[in-house]
Amino acid sequence: MNLENLEARLKSLAKMDIIKPPVELIQSLPRKFKQKFPRSRTLSLEYQKYIPGGHEHQNAIKWPFTITMDKGEGAFVWDVDGNAYVDFLMASGPIILGHNYPEVMEHVISIIREKGPALGVMSEQELLAAKEIVKHVDSVKQVRFYQSGTEVGMAAARLARCYTGKEYIIKAGGSYHGWSDQFVYDLHIPGTGALFSYGIPRGCYEKTLSFKPGDIRRLEKLLKRYNKPGKGGVAAVFLEGGGxxxxxxxxxxxxxxxxxxxCDDHGALMVMDEVITGFRLAMGGAQEYFGINADLSMLGKIVGHQYPSAGALGGREDVMELLGAQAEEVDENGTSIKKSVMTAGTLAGTNITCAAACKAIQCIEKTDAINIAARVADKITAIINDAFESHDLPFFAYNFKSIIHCATSGSSFYHISLNLPDALEKIDACREVLGMYNAMLMLEGIQSLQAMRFYTSLAHDSSEVLEKVANAFDAFAANLASME
Ligand SMILES: Cc1ncc(COP(=O)(O)O)c(C=O)c1O
Incomplete structure (x- = not known):
């Protein structure tokens, strides 16, 4: 698809009336769920009692009730009632070889058996995993492991502030860099500022600035303004790979x-958040895809390939060395001349994570998983578009390598103009209908990231998957088109 038109198409879809499933269908969904997922329903009632909100995972289906998965293999997951799904959620992105990829699984188990899951001090597994990352991500010369992408973001911000001696961080509006206090600002929908910052004192995010995605002039203005003497200066610009x-x-x-x-002109570090794009867009992540080098790279998800705990910060040697736990040196005047950034993690860089990271990266390279998953995504995108077109729906799908986006009335909440007087009501209405679409797709045997995002893997490369997707989307689109 022509990406120049993408923004215009997304905006125009967001202006259209929301296409809701027919009333009878909406009313029948809870009953259909009860019939098809009895064990999930019983468990969901218990979750309500013991787990806040009845679910742990923000991308899990929530309405009519959450579905409990039992196992995953290849491109499929099975729920506790024995129903199979083509899985496009892929644990929210970490899987590109397929669920429970045998070579990675065998390797992790053998390391656990022979050496134990975690030693709490250096083990050779860390070195092996770090070397694999450095081999592929050009800008990364040193690596430090953490327990999640969120922790990596926290470490990157602290490190950038220490290295530059400046205070502010800038992010693109709508981006997600984990849920630490300073990053829960202007989330998901650009321009929403502190809308989702409940429980966070203003002081925690007041050194976070944001700009409209792609607005290079605004970014320049912020850099200029906050680098003026006495303003505090900008330590880093955080960008998600690809947007x-x-x-x-x-x-x-x-x-x-x-x-x-x-960034170079204004003495700010460029931090590329590759938590989603790392080992998915290219072996060298979004940086290879776009042909640039960042100063720091945030990695997560596929680093770990579905084994805990996935998080790694990589970057330039002269910046990363500040993470070294050196004792402070003091000169003859008693002045500290060696800075060191405090970060830690009891279970960071465990044998499990690092064995999984090392083997998964090797398997991704060996199997050409990135390109195979991307070619499957091209086919699936075409199948979804065929279904929308043949049922005359104004929706469309598009993909960047193995990341498919499904633009519908539901996902339109991202692109609603906040200048509209009823913007927040519209956003809620989109999200409500998105939940319905998600339920409809689950009934058709498709699990995705809330019916908006679909991650493919090496294992999706099968005619069985393509056939199931074609049938499911045809039924989904037919149900929506039956409105007219
Ligand atoms: C781009 C990006 N950065 C950071 C994170 C946070 O990673 P984690 O969930 O491991 O804390 C995520 C998680 O979805 C992400 O998508």
């Missing part, structure tokens, strides 16, 4: 190159 929220707010290659120049 915020998993490339939902897509920005083109030129933006990254211009942003790189601005």
């Amino acid at each position: 915020g929220d998993g490339m939902t707010h897509y920005v083109p290659r030129e933006f990254y190159h211009a942003a790189r120049e601005l």
Whole structure:
């Protein structure tokens, strides 16, 4: 698809009336769920009692009730009632070889058996995993493991502030860099500022600035304004590879190159958040895809390939060395001359994580998983578009390698103009209908990231998957089109 038109198409879809499933269908969904998922229903009632909100995972289906999965293999997951799904959620992105990929699983188990799951001090597994990352991500010369992408973001911000001696961080509006206090600002929908920052004192995010995705002039203005004497200065610009929220707010290659120049001109570090794009867009992540080098790279998800705990910060040697736990040196005047950034994690860089990281990266390279998953995604995108077109729906799908986006009335909440007087009501209405679409797709045997995002893997490369997707989307689109 022509990416130049993408923004215009998304905006125009967001202006259209929401296409809801027919009333009878909406009313029948809870009954159908009860019939098809009895064990999940019983468990969901118990979750309500013991687990806040009845679920742990933000991307799990929530309405009519959450579905409990039992096992995963290849491109499929099975729920506790024995129903199979083509899985496009892929644990929210960490899986690109397929569920429970045998070679990774055997390797992790053998390491656990022979050496134990975690030693709490250096083990050779860390070195092996770090070397694999450095081999592929050009800008990364050193690596430090953490327990999640959220922790990696916290470490990157602290490190950038220590290295530059400056205070502010800038992010693109709508981006997600984990849920630490300073990053829960202007989330998901650009321009929403502190809308989702409940429980966070203003002081925690007041040194976080944001700009409209792709707006290079605004980024330049912020850098200039906050680098003026006495203003505190900008330590780092955080960018998600390909654009915020998993490339939902897509920005083109030129933006990254211009942003790189601005960072250099204004003495700010460029931090590329590759938690989704790392080992998915290319072996060298979004940086290879767009042909740039960041100063720091945030990695998560596929680093770990579904084994806990996935998080790694990588980058330039002269910046990363501040994470070294050196004792402070004090000069003859008693002045500290060696800075060291405090970060930690009891179960960071365990044998499990690092064995999984090392073996998964090797398998991704060996199998050409990135390109195979991308080619399958091309086919699935075409299948979804066929279904929408043949049922005359104004929806469309598009993909960046193995990340498919499904643009519907439901996902339109991302692109609603906040200038509209009823913007928040519209956003709620989109999200409500998105929940319905998700339920409809689950009934058709498709699990995705809330009916908006679909991650493919090496294992999706099968005619069985393509056939199931074609049938499911045809039924889904037919149900929506029956409105007219
Ligand atoms: C781009 C990005 N950065 C950071 C994170 C946070 O990673 P984690 O969930 O491991 O804390 C995520 C998680 O979805 C992400 O998508």
